[in-house]
Amino acid sequence: MTGRAVVVVLDGFGVGATPDVADSDAGWHTLEHVAGDAPLQLPTLASLGLHRLAPRAVEEQQLRGAYGRLAPVHPGADTYLGHQELMGGGLSRVELKLMEDVGETVRDALVAAGHRVEPLVEGQSMLLVDGVAVVHDNIEARARLNINVTATLDDIGFDELSEIGFVVRRAVNVSRVIVVGSRGYDVDDIRAHIVDRGEGQVGVDTPGLGVYTEDYQVRHLGLEFPVERQLPTRVIEAGGDVVLLGKAADVVRCTGAVRENLVPTAEVLDAAVRHLTSMEHGLIVANVQETDLAGHEQDRDRYRQVLRLVDAKLPQLLEQLGPDDVLFVTADHGNDPTSGSSRHTREYVPLLAYGAAFQPVDLGIRSTLADVAATVADLQQLAELESGESFLKEISCSST
Incomplete structure (x- = not known):
């Protein structure tokens, strides 16, 4: 294999609703709504092509990257499934279930593991475990994708809480089981933040909970x-290094990868620069989670601040790229902070590609997020992935 590839995933960064959403959701556009009335000053991202995807939202700069949109294949708008798709696919095992469908199975598994389990609220699907942890539908993504395990860390340690999550994980085949903990609230506060999304989806409003x-x-x-047919494993098999940063350390599977589970954006991107400096050849996947958190909180100002920080940090990555290295900036789903809901939004995501041999061309709308991984595999001369179509020829041979 040759060269190094860096994939920066701006979690929850959409560029317009996909055609398959309901008419009432057709106005979703995370980037334009974050910008509001005045275009954002994001010179690095604009030069990579972001301005071309939303001219009213981002001030124009001289173009140096290829750009386009990626259409999600995975159902709904989900971080875990989005990352599986970005890394080359393999989504067939996912079962779409609510807690009302799997609650009895989850309860039996927890009891068998020695836990005390009771309903959080009589007549509802949520379970209270050991008097402190709540197992409930995730309400920040499409129904039936994820189950949350939520508690206050004032009552239980995070490792102990995670053990409850592992039991739930083994019991169900939903996309993700998400273990969430913080401080400053109790079980009564959790009860007070129950939200019924309709059609059986009942869970805790974690942004509202604080x-x-x-x-x-x-x-x-x-x-x-x-x-085996995803990009990170292919890189390891070819003798390269794989580094997974931020949420990618949790949601991307790869034996032999270096993992740093970081949340602060500056720490994630500083770590990417540090690993790139010492890497001979391989892959870095860096997930910026704070964009997604701002979307969940419906906080446009925070979202803008995170984007500005990303834009200020990207030049450090670009400076480290050699003639055989490439940078991709993309996302896993949308999270429009003006949607009126803490849920993810199903949107196209940006495709920004930069390398010394790349031409700054319009790649149009690609049919799957997996095209990023397929292109990296093509660049690094790796074996074929589960899914995705390389656009290497389009950016290497086309002209503006």
């Missing part, structure tokens, strides 16, 4: 997929 503080801890327990 979990996203300096005490916030999260663990994403994704459904195990056959990863």
Whole structure:
């Protein structure tokens, strides 16, 4: 294999609703709504092509990258499934279930593991475990994708809470089991933040509960997929290094990868620069989670601040790229902070590609997020992936 590839995933960064959403959701556009009335000054991202995807939202700069949109294949708008798709596919094992479908199975598994289990609220699907942890439908993504395990860290340690999450994970085949903990609330506060999304989806409004503080801890327990034909495993098999940063450390599967589970954006991107400096050849996947958190909180100002920080940090990565190295900036789903809901939004995601041999061309709308991984595999002369179509020829041979 040759060269190094860096994939920066701006979690929850959409560029317009996909055609398959309901008419009432057709106005979703995370980037344009974050910008509001005045275009954002993001010179680095604009030069990579972001301005071309939303001219009213981002001030124009001289173009130096290829750009386009990626259409999600995975159902709904989900971080874990989005990352599986980005890394080359393999989504067939996912079962779409609510707690009302699997609650009895989850309860039996927890009891067998020695836990005390009771309903959080009589007549509803949520379970209270050991008097402190609540197992409930995730209400921040499409129904039936994820189950959360939520508690206050004032009552239980995060490792102990995670053990409850592992039991739930083994019991169900939903996309993710998400373990969430923070401080400053109790079980009564959790009860007070129950939201019924309709059609059986009942869970805890974690942004409203106030979990996203300096005490916030999260663990994403994704459904195990056959990863032999995903990009990270292909890189390892070819003798390269794989580094997974931020949420990618949780949601991307790869034996032999270096993992740093970081949340602060500056730490994630500084770590990417550090690993790139010492890497001979391989792959870095860096997930910026704070964009997604701002979307969940419906906080446009925070979202803008995170984007500006990303834009200020990207030049450090670009400076480290050699003639055989490439940078991709993309996302896993949308999270429009003006949607009126803490749920993810199903949108196209940006495709920004930069390399010394790349031409700054319009790649149009690609049919799957997996095209990023397929292109990296093509560049690094790796074996074929589960899914995705390389666009290497289009950016290497086309002209503006």
